[in-house]
Amino acid sequence: LYHQGDWFDLCRGPHGPSTGRIGAFKLTKVAGAYWRGDARNPQLQRIYGIGFPTREALDAHLHQLEEAEKRDHRRLGREMDLFHVQEEAVGSVFWHPKGWQLWRTVENYMRRRLEAADYREVRTPQLIDRVLWEASGHWDKFGQNMFTIENEDRVLALKPMNCPGHVQIFRQHQHSYRDLPLRMAEFGACHRNEPSGALHGIMRVRAFTQDDAHIFCEPTQINAETVSFLDLLRSVYADFGFTDIKVKFSDRPPLRAGSDEVWDQAEKALWDAVNAAQLECTLNPGEGAFYGPKLEFVLRDAIGRDWQCGTLQVDFVLPERLDATYIGSDGQKHRPVMLHRAILGSMERFLGILIEEHAGKLPMWLAPLQVVVATITNEADAYADRVGEAFRLAGIHVEVDKGADKIGYKIRQHSLRKVPWIIAVGAKEAEVTSVSLRRLGSQAQESLALDAAIALCQRESMPPDIARTASAA
Known part of the structure; x- marks a missing residue:
């Protein structure tokens, strides 16, 4: 119990001496509650809020809460198809x-x-x-x-x-x-x-x-x-x-x-x-x-x-x-x-x-799916398989998307899954054995020869300890 004047509160305290000490506050949510937790009693309204000495401190805290919600590993785990938990375990x-x-x-x-x-x-x-x-x-x-x-x-x-x-x-x-x-x-x-x-x-x-x-x-x-x-x-x-x-x-x-x-x-x-x-x-x-x-x-x-x-x-x-x-x-x-x-x-x-x-945008060496090869048209299906296999043989975690969706939709979907590299291939790329590369978070596209793209991906996905050893050698 905490005592202040005639007021007794079920908390550790201390209470603020006056509201003048609260430079900025925000009410965050409201919720119903029955008196003493009994549904037969009158319903009360519980009001939640937070207070800080300055507006800057309040804004910083609210920004942190917003960022924490965006980065919640449970939500990202579902979006990236990493894990789940359930009541049976x-x-x-x-x-x-x-x-x-x-x-x-x-x-x-x-x-x-x-x-x-x-x-x-x-x-x-x-x-x-x-x-x-x-x-x-x-x-x-x-x-x-x-x-x-x-x-x-x-x-x-x-x-x-x-x-x-x-x-x-x-x-x-x-x-x-x-x-x-x-x-x-x-x-x-x-x-x-x-x-x-x-x-x-x-x-x-x-x-x-x-x-x-x-x-x-x-x-x-x-x-x-x-x-x-x-x-x-x-x-x-x-x-x-x-x-x-x-x-x-x-x-x-x-x-x-x-x-x-x-x-x-x-x-x-x-x-x-x-x-x-x-x-x-x-x-x-x-x-x-x-x-x-x-x-x-x-x-x-x-x-x-x-x-x-x-x-x-x-x-x-x-x-x-x-x-x-x-x-x-x-x-x-x-x-x-x-x-x-x-x-x-x-x-x-x-x-x-x-x-x-990392808000799900894991570094290339940690990303569980590092590359998606997406077709622009169905005519490039065979070439996409060939590109995917080449990346796979190079030790890259890769998937091939030969779905009927348009390439713009595929890019959006794989970006939501936080795939670091999205490679688009069509008839033009198949003709010259190249790929069109888009990195996660960038609108720019880069045209690379297939061998050059694989070599670049291997360098960028090398774990830091192995990279240091290779550099020292």
């Missing part, structure tokens, strides 16, 4: 062919980056006995968010995260300090029982995939591994078009595992790594993971919204609880430090962010 995504192509492009890119950074990819089980979750501490701290089943007098849980499974792989061998750091990665399919009211398209789901990894290292290696990870993270974000990144340092939460002494050690280690990396960050009190402090990486998108994606966590707790050891240079057993890290976070959520960041 609440919180899960049905990926359509083009959406799955986008997923594979991002996953393959990440896999190349991880392999180049000396990560070893693994796969861990979906169903794991509660005994392991109890040992790790997740059952007590996270059990209410797990999906469980009973089988043969055992309780199994769909994994909500990958870290205990990675420790099990680490424990299968007695590692030496010479093996460290050991970087273990997984595109891990996880499930969390999110409240149905919190679900939102593919941004907030119950079934998701993490670009997860864990680095097992010695305490003296934390700084170097943090610097290396930050370099990788910044490079990946830049390749996807994100350069405005804020970092938050989240320290110990109220409910946590491990002693205060362990947390003191972990927080000092992470602060030392932050200083070694000369990283600017703000404190986010009490928001660390239950097993260790973390850095949170927040991306700002094209219309000024912030999205928390990547994380880096320093963990002294799980290696202790799950009995992970390595042989040090002194010949004795020691506990490794476990660095939990993710760059994209949830694949589903990151793809939603990407779609909204």
Whole structure:
């Protein structure tokens, strides 16, 4: 309850001291409501509005709302035929062919980056006995968010995260300090029982995939591994078009595992790594993971919204609880430090962010459908098939549109689908083996020889990491 004079309000407050503080406002919508939610009671009118200190701030906010509606990944997902969700699979995504192509492009890119950074990819089980979750501490701290089943007098849980499974792989061998750091990665399919009211398209789901990894290292290696990870993270974000990144340092939460002494050690280690990396960050009190402090990486998108994606966590707790050891240079057993890290976070959520960041007009290398070959007349059908096959053999995602619609209509339809290249072919193009190219968002047409068009498309659709390698060579 918030109290102001004789007024009590069911909100946290505070209220503004006077309407004079509101420089500009706009009423946004009205809605009916029954008193106390009972249809037998009188109907009331609820009026919604927003207020800002200045007209400029109000206009900026309204523009952001308008842009957000245009960029809504749910609407674009339908228009571009990428995915859908439905009540029979609440919180899960049905990926359509083009959406799955986008997923594979991002996953393959990440896999190349991880392999180049000396990560070893693994796969861990979906169903794991509660005994392991109890040992790790997740059952007590996270059990209410797990999906469980009973089988043969055992309780199994769909994994909500990958870290205990990675420790099990680490424990299968007695590692030496010479093996460290050991970087273990997984595109891990996880499930969390999110409240149905919190679900939102593919941004907030119950079934998701993490670009997860864990680095097992010695305490003296934390700084170097943090610097290396930050370099990788910044490079990946830049390749996807994100350069405005804020970092938050989240320290110990109220409910946590491990002693205060362990947390003191972990927080000092992470602060030392932050200083070694000369990283600017703000404190986010009490928001660390239950097993260790973390850095949170927040991306700002094209219309000024912030999205928390990547994380880096320093963990002294799980290696202790799950009995992970390595042989040090002194010949004795020691506990490794476990660095939990993710760059994209949830694949589903990151793809939603990407779609909204680019308003569906994805860069050529990400576009699930890169080229449409559209006929001007039916006389060019055979040539259109030949052009489509040539692009396909060159590794381009292409479709051929030989429908009876006029070329202007075809261009409009494929522009709505956000296809980067629309190639028109007719009798004239067939005669000289050329194509007429129109880029998404442009009215200009460009006539190119077929071979030249394919070579240009290959260059423009090359993923950034491959392009850098080719340029260096």
